Amino acid sequence: MILTRAPRLFRKVRESTAVLVALVAWAIAGDAVAGDQARRAIEAVRQLATTGQVPGDAVLRLGFKQGNVDAFLGTDLELQREWERDTGIRLEARVIPQQSALQTLGAMPLFDLTVARNHELPDLVAGDLIEDLTPHFKRHGFAIDDARPDGFLRPDLQAFVGDRTFAIPADGDVAILYLRRDLLDDEAEQAAFLAAHGRPLAAPETWQEYEALVRFFHRPEQGLFGAVEERDTEGAWMYWLPRFLSQAVPHADLFDAQMRPLIDSPAGIAATESYAAVVPYSPPGITDDGNSYNFTLPLFAQGRAFATISTIAGARLFNSAASSVRGRFVAVPMPGTRVGERIVRANTVIYGNNLVVPKGPNAGLAFLFAMWLTDPDVSARSVGVPGGFADPYRWNHLSDPRIRSVYSVQALQVFADEWEVAHLPGTGLPGDAEYLAVLDRELTAVARGERAPAEAMARTAAEWDEITERLGRAEQIRRRHDWHRDQPGPLAQ
Amino acid sequence: MIGRTERIAGTGGGNAGRWLRLSLLVRLLAMFALGGALGLGVLIASQHMLRDAAERLERAVADQVIPLAATHRLQTQANELRTLELELPQMHDFFALAQHLERMEGASERFSRELSVFLGRMSGEQAAQSALLIDHWQRYRQDLAEIMALARAMELKPAADISRVRSRGAYAAISANLHELVAKTERAAEEAYLSARAEQERQMRFFLTLSLAGFVVLGGALLVFSRSVALRLHKLRDAASRLAAGSNHGAIEVRGEDEIGELAVAFNAMQDKVVAREQWLRTAHEELEDRVRARTHDLAAANARLRLLSEAIEQSPVGVLVANVEGRVEYVNRAYLDVTGCDAESVLAGPMPVLDDGDRSGESRAALAAALRGGIPWEAERHNRRPDGSQYWEHLRLATVFDERGAPAHLLLMREDISERKEQEEKVAYQAYYDALTGLPNRILALDRLQHAANHARRDGTKCAAMFLDLDNFKQINDTLGHAAGDTLLCQAAERLRAVVRDEDTVARLGGDEFLVIMGGLADGRDAERVARKIIAAFAELFRIEDRDFSASASIGMALFPDDGTEPSVLLRNADLAMYEAKEAGRNTFRFFNQKIHDDSVARLELERMLRGALQRGELSLHFQPLVAATDGALIGAEALLRWDHPQLGRVAPDRFIPVAEQSGLIVEIGAWVLDEACRRSVAWRAANQGEFMIAVNVSPRQFACPGLVEAVRDCLERHAIPPGQLEIEVTEGLLIRNTTEVRESLAALDGMGVAVSLDDFGTGYSSISYVRSFPFHTIKIDRSFIRDLSEDAGDRALVVAAIRMAHALGLRIVAEGVETDAQRHFLAAQKAHVLQGYLFGRPKAADEFAADWFGAA
Incomplete structure (x- = not known):
């Protein structure tokens, strides 16, 4: 299934029948197409070199964040040597600062290929900072699809802006809740919890159940905190949005049709309250600036917290030999909201690194490198690096033995399921960085007890309206309509 | 020459003798043997030197370069390891930590392997130093393991403390050890280098000496050999060059018994043959050149002619x-x-x-x-x-x-x-056969078509018709409006003719206003008659010329084949005659040719023949009829009337011969005689009649058409001293109808001379008051036909009265002709006619008789 008009088609794919068909196709096809994408990319590069469209001494400049080098170029730069051997095109990888792609490309547009997070795409497109890859896909017969056995995971959330393709997914990240399995399985804990709450100790289905678990296991005097969710200002929205999306049924929209913010709605306020509810059960300093996952993940890995929310990368860290919780943790689906007899769950893409091509003379060559790198076989070798940085982003990664040993089968299964309820990250509109910065600031204020949730959301709504007016309401309405008309609301379970 | 040839042949016999003679082959082999021995010696010496140098190099690499490189590698890896160690606490992202630790582990393993190999190569005297190095590395490795363990447990701060304090000393000790090893290795390398250099210089000197001696011996031998060969080869070369240049200096001198000597003998024999052959070739060449020159000349001429013809064709x-x-x-x-x-x-x-x-x-x-x-x-x-x-x-x-x-x-x-x-041909043909104005066939083509039509009719047993057509009013229109209008009329007439006949019929213009229509395939004359009626009807419609309407009727004469002739010229002539019949029948009608017309024509021609010379033969005479005053019957003049008395025909009626004279043009000569004779006769009668006698003379239109009429009248008046107003020129209406400029000018001139002009036969033709007013008439003469029935016909009477009144009104004199009765005389007198003429007053009589009647004397 080719996804040039991805969103509408993806919806169909998500239907169970289509999934079944895809699984059958996977079983029949096996590895028939694996490696073909890379081979065609290599041939195209050779063709460019033969026709003189690429000089013989061409150098492809790659801008990756710290840790990405191994992920994208392989252990001991194995993939780099392979690419240079097959194409003659030298790679020059540089580490870029840990900042937004908008800042990086605005200040240092000297890279032929770099990475950007999913929610950053609208701003990069609006700023005309990245190449529209649609013509390149057509020229080289390369299509992004989610077909099994080796298609991309939900590329509709990661690669497109409207009906144009601007990125190639290279790091699949959705939010996953990690809990201490040893505590959940402990009979004494189970008995105590049943006595306290009248229901068995189990993974939470709702945010309320999650908060109850956190409260139950918060024992700072024993060196155990209830939760170590990030409450750093930067990226605060990532831990708020799943809460909002599951609350705001039936339509999880941040804006109405006239681009008036819905963030100060009861759903927005409830999500904010839920966001702040776990702060009292977190370690001191959780709301300090700079205490990101570098602060929270070691605590969970060292066995000093009951719960945390992270990407699938968390499983790799917790499953490492040095981890105190190796074999003692479990990945579970993100909680939802009870609506009648149903549980409405929602997730969103957080973090994540997509390959984008900044505007420049080597765009064609950079695209071909990205095409080669994201080939099912080649990408499995990069994701399968034990100390790697990129997380699985193709279906074949989930079945790769190397990757399964790094992440654990259980975590990968939850990871695969969570994509089914995932939504677009952020606002999906130009100005996303501004909108989210306001939201992050107000969420932090609430987490620090400086502002009530309702007030924070009202302020956020007011500032969002100002941003919308400044950017042009009519234009934002048009983009919202054009870019997201096929995006569904949260799925009810 | 024979002796030389035999000598060459003899040299082919004994190879053994040639070897004994120190042939060139023997000498060359000796030279090669000497050179080979020399080369072998040099090769052996150089091989020995190279082997020594390689051994020294291997020792230097084993003893100095490898340990030095290994030491540097160890130092580099130690530095890399230390860099990774120091970078560890600086990691911003825990997800990148694992990669870093992997790199550190890798670097540690590589250093350990490299150190193991390095220590294995160290000599026994360096054992103490090896042990020291191993000790330092073990300490540093333990520190690194502790640091990495802390990092894996995400405890970066304690790891950083170890790096900053404890591991620093271990790394520094390793570096110092390695530096010392490097210094020792470098010193040993320098000593080995100096020793090797001295040994190499000694071997080089020996090699150069040996080589020089060998080359001197070899050079001397080559010099002797080359001189003995080269001198004789030069002589042969010079002789061959001379031979090639065509100059002959005779046989060369032969020395030596080797191959060169034999070559010289063979050369002399060849030279003799070449000289003879060359002489023969030169002769043949000169002959060939002569032939080629001649052929070239011919070829050039042919080419020039070819170019000329080619250019002519091209142009x-x-x-x-x-x-x-x-x-x-x-x-x-x-x-x-x-x-x-x-x-x-x-x-x-x-x-x-x-x-x-x-x-x-x-x-x-x-x-x-x-x-x-x-x-x-x-x-x-x-x-x-x-x-x-x-x-x-x-x-x-x-x-x-x-x-x-x-x-x-x-x-x-x-x-x-x-x-x-x-x-051009078509144009010429067209001009030759077609009328330029109307585009119709001309006379030539018309006759040809008529011939074809006749032939066709003869074959088919049918009839064909020739219709001769003449426009009745053409001359008047042409004279009045000019030639352009006349041409327009002709063109329109041609169009109407073509419109009424069949496509296969021919309409031709014969000239002037004459057309010919030829029709074939007719059953009888009624077919032609129907066409003639259609033509008459077509011409009844007015012609529009220069925005004015004109009437132009047609008179048509028709002749049928074979009834009226079988030859085109006869048919044309007969049709012409028939056309005249139509004209005479009052115009605007048609007539078929018949025998009477033909007979009349013949008779007219005969009459014309007879008329010619009648004047000279005295057959013509003048009779005079008196003109009397209406009031009292007094003689006031006479009208001169022409009479012809032929010996065989007797007196010929004037209405018979005068038209013939008119048509033949004889009237001009006759008219001049009549004028002169009448004037001459009137002189005496005027004198006898108290100086008043009007002599009236008829002048034909043909006379007006000829130049000189006015001058003739003037001469006559002067010659006969006719007083003004005593000569009256009578003209008919036919003259006026033409109304040409010449007629108008002539009448005006006569009027200017005092000659009276009279309009004769008034009322019989197309009398028009406009004529009377527009011409300088003095008199009108009422025709006798009106006077004759004056007493019986009230209409004639009314007309006469009206004419007299009109004349009075215009101030004209009125003459009444044909007065035969007193009643007529009285009536006319009562109506105030001025002059009377008729039998009542006297018949026309010869001059003498007239004079006798009126003056009593001849």
Whole structure:
């Protein structure tokens, strides 16, 4: 299934029948197409070199964040040597600062290929900072699809802006809740919890159940905190949005049709309250600036917290030999909201690194490198690096033995399921960085007890309206309509 | 020469003798042996030196370079390891930590392996230093393991403390050890280098000496050998050069018994033959040159002629195409392309053009095929069409060009655009056969068509008709409005004629206002009559000329084949006669030719013949009829009347011979005589009549048409001293109808001379008051026909009264002719007519009789 008009088609794919068909196709096809994408990319590069469209001494400049080098170029730069051997095109990888792609490309547009997070795409497109890859896909017969056995995971959330393709997914990240399995399985804990709450100790289905678990296991005097969710200002929205999306049924929209913010709605306020509810059960300093996952993940890995929310990368860290919780943790689906007899769950893409091509003379060559790198076989070798940085982003990664040993089968299964309820990250509109910065600031204020949730959301709504007016309401309405008309609301379970 | 040849032959016998003679081969082998021995010696010496140098190099690499490189590698890896160690606490992202630790582990393993190899190569005397190095590395490795363990447990701060304090000393000790090893290795390397250099210099000196001695010996031997060979070869070379240059210096001197000596003998023999052959060749060459010169001259002349002919063809206005016998076109000139309108590429790429004529294809093709078979020139003229659609006439000529054996070699097709010539021919033909004004066939073509029509009628047993047509009013319109209007009338008349006849009939213009219509396939004269009536009807409609309407009727005479003649000229003449009949019948009608017309015509011609010379023969005379005053009957003058008395015919009536004189033109001469004779006679009568006597003379229109009438009258008046107003010139209305400028001017001139002008036969013709007013008349004469029935016919009476009153009103004198009774006389007198004439007063009489009657004397 080719996804040039991805969103509408993806919806169909998500239907169970289509999934079944895809699984059958996977079983029949096996590895028939694996490696073909890379081979065609290599041939195209050779063709460019033969026709003189690429000089013989061409150098492809790659801008990756710290840790990405191994992920994208392989252990001991194995993939780099392979690419240079097959194409003659030298790679020059540089580490870029840990900042937004908008800042990086605005200040240092000297890279032929770099990475950007999913929610950053609208701003990069609006700023005309990245190449529209649609013509390149057509020229080289390369299509992004989610077909099994080796298609991309939900590329509709990661690669497109409207009906144009601007990125190639290279790091699949959705939010996953990690809990201490040893505590959940402990009979004494189970008995105590049943006595306290009248229901068995189990993974939470709702945010309320999650908060109850956190409260139950918060024992700072024993060196155990209830939760170590990030409450750093930067990226605060990532831990708020799943809460909002599951609350705001039936339509999880941040804006109405006239681009008036819905963030100060009861759903927005409830999500904010839920966001702040776990702060009292977190370690001191959780709301300090700079205490990101570098602060929270070691605590969970060292066995000093009951719960945390992270990407699938968390499983790799917790499953490492040095981890105190190796074999003692479990990945579970993100909680939802009870609506009648149903549980409405929602997730969103957080973090994540997509390959984008900044505007420049080597765009064609950079695209071909990205095409080669994201080939099912080649990408499995990069994701399968034990100390790697990129997380699985193709279906074949989930079945790769190397990757399964790094992440654990259980975590990968939850990871695969969570994509089914995932939504677009952020606002999906130009100005996303501004909108989210306001939201992050107000969420932090609430987490620090400086502002009530309702007030924070009202302020956020007011500032969002100002941003919308400044950017042009009519234009934002048009983009919202054009870019997201096929995006569904949260799925009810 | 024989002796030399034998000597050469003799040298082929004993190879053993040649070896004993120190032949060149023997000498060369000796030289090679000497050179080989020398080279072998040098090779052995150099091999020995190279082996020594390699051994020294291997020792240097093993003893100094490898340990030095290994030491540097160890130092580099230690530095890398230390860098990774120091970078560890600086990691911003825990997800990148694992990669970093992997790198540290890798670097640690590599250093350990490298150190193990390095220590294995160290000599025994360095054992203490090796142990020290191992000790330092173990300490540093333990520190690194502790640091990495802390990092894996995400405890970066304690790891950083170890790096900053404890591991720093271990790393520094390793570095110091390695530096010391490097320094020792470098010193040993320097000593080994100096020793090796001294040994190499010694071996080099020995090698150079040995080589120099060998080359001196070899050089001397080569010099001796080359001189003995080279001198004799130079002599042979010089002799061969002279021979090649054509100069002969005789046989060369032979020395030596080796191959060069034999070569010299053979050369002398060859030289003798070459000289003889050269002499023969020179002679043959000169003869050949003479022949070539002559042929070249002929060829140049032929080429010049060919160029001239080629240029002539190229510039020729006639299109020329050359094709081979297979029909493939090989050449076309510019004119050919101009004539046919084709482009050169298409013509040259195609076959010989098809020469079929669209209209006569069979004929053309057969003729062309016959011409091609027989090699006979073929030509034709035909109408053709160019690719652009334009049409043209072309003259084609096809000829076969034969080769020297008489076989057809090429086909020559010439095409000439003769459109202009054709056009000229058509124009000339048109002008010769067609009337330029109306576009109708002219007289020549009309007669030809008439001949064809007659022939056709003869074959078919039918009749054909010749209709001679004359416009009744043409002259009047032509004189009144001018020639342009006349031409317009003719053109319109031609159109109407063509409109009423069939397409197959011919309408021709014979000249002036005469047309001829030829119709064939007639059953009888009624068919022609119907057409004549249609023509009359067509001409009844007014003609529009210069925005004015004019009436122009037609008089038509018709003659039928074979009834009225079988020859075109006869038919035309008879139709002409019939046309005159129609004219005489009052115009605007038609007449068929019949025998009476013919007879009348014959009679008229006979009368004309007789009339000629009548004046000279004295057969003509004048009679005079008196003119009397109406009031009292007094004689006031006489009208001179012409009489012809022929010896055989007797007296011929004036109305018979005067029209003949008119038509034949004899009237001009006769009229002049009448005027003079009348005036001469009147002189005496005037004197006898108290000086008053009006002499009236009739002047025909034909006389007015001839120049000199006015002068003749003036001469007559002067000659006979006729007083003004005593001569009256009588003219008829027929003259006025023509109304030409000449008539008007002549009448005015007569009036100016005092000559009275009288309008004769007033009332009989087309009398028009406008005529009376517009011409300088003095008198009108009422015709006798009105006077004769004056007493019985009230109409005539009314007309006479009206005429007299009109004359009075215009101040004209009125003369009444044909007065025969007193009643008539009284009536006319009562009406105040001025002059009376008629039998009542006297018949016309000869001059003498008239004089006797009126004056009593002859």
